[in-house]
Amino acid sequence: MVASEVASVTEPNATQGFRLPPDVAVVQAPLRDDAASSPLIYLSHLPSGSLVVLDGSAALIWSEALASGPTGAMVERVAERAGVDPATIASDVATFTEALVAGGYLVRRTA
């Protein structure tokens, strides 16, 4: 899969990116006894109040999804931070990003 195809898998409209929904609370906290590792990300819908926690690659994908600007190459950034080939994770990143959108933890930015 070439870079342009990778980008199109996760960003149907590459100019959009993602943002945090207004009814989601987020708290980042380090792992107990392992402050050097990436923090866990706790999310909760408001006002329903059901907590979920993202760790490892899940937390990475969520963070980079929010960081992606209008021309962001999210998969490539995730791959770089994870130290893997973008093509090997593109599908998984796309699937998980869609899950976050479907779960209401991410919203696609509108133009």
Place this chain on the structure above:
Amino acid sequence: MTASGEFVPVSVRTEMAHAHVQWLAQARGIRLLHIKGAALDPSLRWEGRDGSDADILVPYSRTQEIVTAMCAAGWTMGITFQHNSSFEHASTLRHAEFGWADIHRFFPGLGGDADETFDRLWAERRQTSLGGLACAVPSLPAQALILLLHAGRSPGIRTARDIEVAWTQADPDQRALVTNLADELDARVGLAAALGNLDDFRDRPEYDLWRIASRGGTRLEDWWARVHAAPTRRDAVRTVLRAPLVNREHLRMTLWREPTTWEVFVEFFARPARGLSEESRRLGSWWQARWRR
């Protein structure tokens, strides 16, 4: 993604609690000031100072509204205002996911009309982020004053460190800001309780309440202090009439279940007996001290 059956640190739950209540308040146009714990300015924190619940100050006139909204959103009442403390200032609620929240309808030590005091604190508010939501917090001098007032009625190792950070280590200008605010908000008695000069305010009606809160006292002394500090005659009478009643909420929290009728019955007689017993011990100690001289 992991479901919420995982261990969630208290600090995370507490910050989520702040965000949840903020969200509920915003939807109803209720102003909140988030205080202490997770809402505290970093300059007033010391290492290891973690909050175990979310403390939130609400305008007195809108307190019931926010408590009702919280109960509708999954919070359950722990202890009501009347039974939480001698000052009857806060209600404790619990959420299965977010832990504990203390909803303050006023803050002990801050005098005057509670709504007007809230407005005064609101006028100089700052903003912080809790759970990703913009939340209002008091100004830095007000945060320091609130910490000191809390220390004044809850002496201990933690509050001693709060006094150290909020007062002892403060420079003269910072202290002046705190004392000026205390003057403005009629908070000198509570501040004195924290700083060790409470006896300078023996003539104040709330002196006994703060003396007992800061130094301890018997149950009967506590009740008489509440009566003496009551702002109106009606409030004083109400306090006297409530004295023998069983604190069912406290009994529930002690037993970790709803008390039975028999347990409430036993407690009804045990409470005054405990109060008289404490008073007897106090008088006994006093009498022995006189006899030894």
